[in-house]
Amino acid sequence: MKAMVITQYGGPDVFSETEMPDPHPGPGQVSIDVTHSAVGLIDSFIRRGTIPIFEPPFVPGLEVAGTIRELGEGVTEFRIGEPVVTLSLMSLGGYATVTVANAALTISLDGFKVDPALAVSALPNAAAAYLALTKVAHIQEGENVLIHGAIGGLASAFPAIARSLGASRIVGTVRTASKLEAARELDYDDVILAEDFPSAIANEKFNIVVDPVGGDMLTSSLDLMAPLGRALLVGNASEQPVNILSNTLWFNNIGVQGFNVGGYLLGNPSAGRPAAKAVLRLLEEGKLDIPLTILPLQNASEAHRRMDAKEITGRIVLRNEF
Ligand SMILES: NC(=O)c1ccc[n+]([C@@H]2O[C@H](COP(=O)([O-])OP(=O)(O)OC[C@H]3O[C@@H](n4cnc5c(N)ncnc54)[C@H](OP(=O)(O)O)[C@@H]3O)[C@@H](O)[C@H]2O)c1
Secondary structure (H helix, E strand, C coil): CEEEEECCCCCHHHEEEEECCCCCCCCCEEEEEEEEEEECHHHHHHHHCCCCCCCCCECCCCCEEEEEEEECCCCCCCCCCCEEEECCCCCCCCCECEEEEEHHHEEECCCCCCCHHHHHHHHHHHHHHHHHHHHHCCCCCCCCEEECCCCCCCHHHHHHHHHHCCCCCEEEEECCHHHHHHHHCCCCCEEEEHHHCCHHHCCCCEEEEEECCCCHHHHHHHHHEEEEEEEEECCCCCCCCCCCCHHHHHHHCCEEEECCHHHHHHHCHHHHHHHHHHHHHHHHCCCCCCCEEEEEHHHHHHHHHHHHCCCCCCEEEEECCC
16 A cells, blocks of 8 residues: 655654555454545644654555455444545544545444535544533523634534534634635634634523634633633634633633543543434435545645645645556
């Protein structure tokens, strides 16, 4: 197989196109002929070594779409050639023409009219949103939701999922005016500029805050939270620390909880399929149509350059053109 290998921690140019032996699935795994691999900001953190979970050289890539190539021992629920998409895999390996995945975290697209590039862009993050909103925030019918970095890869999956779970009012923030229009195409009732936050919505209260940005965005959100409000810390795109005074939580009856879908599914793989099932219908109905940029797999460096430069609206996907 061909793979885009990270040879050392560093900038977007550390990728090397490499010929490697095809991987074969172990028990409970499948191998996948990859058609598309999603790129997320976490891939940049892993590439730079900010999240040092693997020592170079390694093949990055947490989420792929493709077709089943081989079944590992004990896997009976797929047929060879079946179209699939994976949820977020902590094992990496997605920037390759063949990868292996935990079968329990592999979702069949059989019978669904879904473009694989969109599926790999939206489904893993939408499943993360579903799990975060149901298992952590315990969202209730009629609640108000505030989502920061509203058109980012992860955040853009949240409004449709929150709406499907009964959210009443959903407000997003974006940093640049050029991204307002794209965010307004999603299921937000209102999208405001981060520079106008919190003053533009200072008279509102939110039951749930979804924050993939970190830093001051979360700290400034605490004053807007309704009693018994839950803030979900789901990322740190700003790479800034979040400073929260414990008394603020105590006095205001509010809470902040982290959620990381890859780590969660590693320990709870059986939670993946029900979450994916809940979001597949929305995907097919076009309710998760987030903006996509598609580049050849060979252009992993360029994809990472754009990701680092914050040039992406929605998601960026690598297509296998080998
Ligand atoms: N919890 C999970 O399971 C999970 C899953 C996937 C990703 N993540 C994490 O979520 C975060 C976002 O990942 P992603 O792939 O969605 O990245 P992304 O597509 O680059 O989106 C990041 C968003 O954050 C905004 N942003 C960045 N820096 C900011 C700042 N200083 N102030 C305000 N807004 C800022 C960006 O706004 P602009 O568009 O205006 O630049 C963009 O909308 C990362 O930390 C990633 O590791 C977590």
